Amino acid sequence: MTMTQSDARQTEPRLTSLAHGGGCGCKIAPGVLSGLLRGSAALPVPPELLVGIETADDAAVYRLNDHQALVATTDFFMPVVDDPHDFGRIAATNAISDVYAMGATPILALAVVGMPINALSHDTIAAILDGGASICREAGIPIAGGHTIDSVEPIYGLVAIGLVDPARLKRNADARPGDVLVLGKPLGVGVMSAALKKGQLDAEGYARMIAVTTKLNRPGPDLAAIEGVHAMTDVTGFGLGGHGLEMARGSGCDLRIDWSAVPRLPGIDALIAAGHVTGASGRNWASYGEGVTLPDGFSDADRALLSDPQTSGGLLVACAPEALDEVRAAFARHGFAEAAVIGQVDPASDAPRLIVT
Structure with a gap:
């Protein structure tokens, strides 16, 4: 008798049990992070870069012209809940939030996906991706691409891109x-x-x-x-x-x-x-x-x-x-x-x- 994907989901481990931390609790502590980024501050900064890493802001902002600037950010983490669809929804909402926090309107997203292929069924992974896609539909943006890897812990999030008038940044x-x-x-x-x-x-x-x-x-x-x-x-x-x-x-x-x-x-x-x-x-x-x-x-x-x-x-x-x-x-x-x-x-x-x- 062949095990179906649905049967596999019932026997696989809880999502949160596969991660050492969950959600934004996975972030590296701010004091440690500032030390890690110290060398990046010496890199050249073009005048078009309106926001970089200087004040630990929510996204990078690059001026395209007098009335448009590109807002770019990424956010991804391990599961904060066990329901795969909910995990995808939460991760996507969190990633898009950084665009909104700059006063920008999101225009597209790229998926960032790392999954333990041997531990999770294809149905579970698909449900995570569908959860993220449902939030992107709610935000009115496409998932235009992304990258996937086989990883030890489940990881999901987005690169979120938006536009803002520099005067309203x-x-x-x-x-x-x-x-x-x-x-x-x-x-x-x-x-x-x-x-x-x-x-x-x-x-x-x-x-x-x-x-x-x-x-x-x-x-x-x-x-x-x-x-x-x-x-x-x-x-x-x-x-x-x-x-x-x-x-x-x-x-x-x-x-x-x-x-x-x-x-x-x-x-x-x-x-x-x-x-x-x-x-x-x-x-x-x-x-x-x-x-x-x-x-x-x-x-x-x-x-x-x-x-x-x-x-x-x-x-x-x-x-x-x-x-x-x-x-x-x-x-x-x-x-x-x-x-x-x-x-x-x-x-x-x-x-x-x-x-x-």
Whole structure:
């Protein structure tokens, strides 16, 4: 009797069991990454390169002409969930987010695929690719090519390409004193992924996790068109603490976060209390904690959430107070009801810092 592909899927290992880490928790810690990239800073930079690696921004931007610039980025990782279709959807959403974070409109994608061919059925691999393709269809872009390899761990993601008018380009390094900070999605994805890997995330929690990680950051281009929006990034693998600190350092300002105003996914506090914290959270904090000021009594649980890696996280926007209504409206138009004002931008008191109150 011949085993079918469907039978093979039922007997093959869980996707997350094949990976040493999952989602944006796989990222190399920011302190290590900066050291690895030090030599790249000496390479020649053409004047057409509007954004490179200097401020750890979300994508490279290359000016084509006075009204068009090419936005290029890539993002890929190991499974954060066991359902192959959901894994593909999450990875694709996360990769395209970096284009939106620059204020650009995506135009095409290339697939990046590494799969353990002897461990996973063809049906499972096809479901991962179909999940990614479904998000690209939702974003209105084709998968125009890519590259595949046979690898020890399953890896999937995209090279995402977009276009932006250079006048509307939004960097992570242009926040101004007096700006308010708006976060588009609640925190807690890393915590949920840790609970899932231990079999401790219920069906309701899983549904919330999938909903937030597969929600495209479509407000990006609309936000970029608002004159009072000065800076933008997306909160992903380094957590709110890391990406907020990058914005502070790039802008030469302090970012002040009102922790009580930061949205979090339902049930996150209980999951952290039960010990569901990713290893990446601790590595993140070890890399950049010296640049963050915490209030007295700030708990270990809150610190873990501050540095929690957000796979396919929300946009972090710095805008003038008078633009806040327009920013909220842009988020609302695209269904981001949980977008919240979480702080402000202050002049740097010394070296730029992230200050949590």
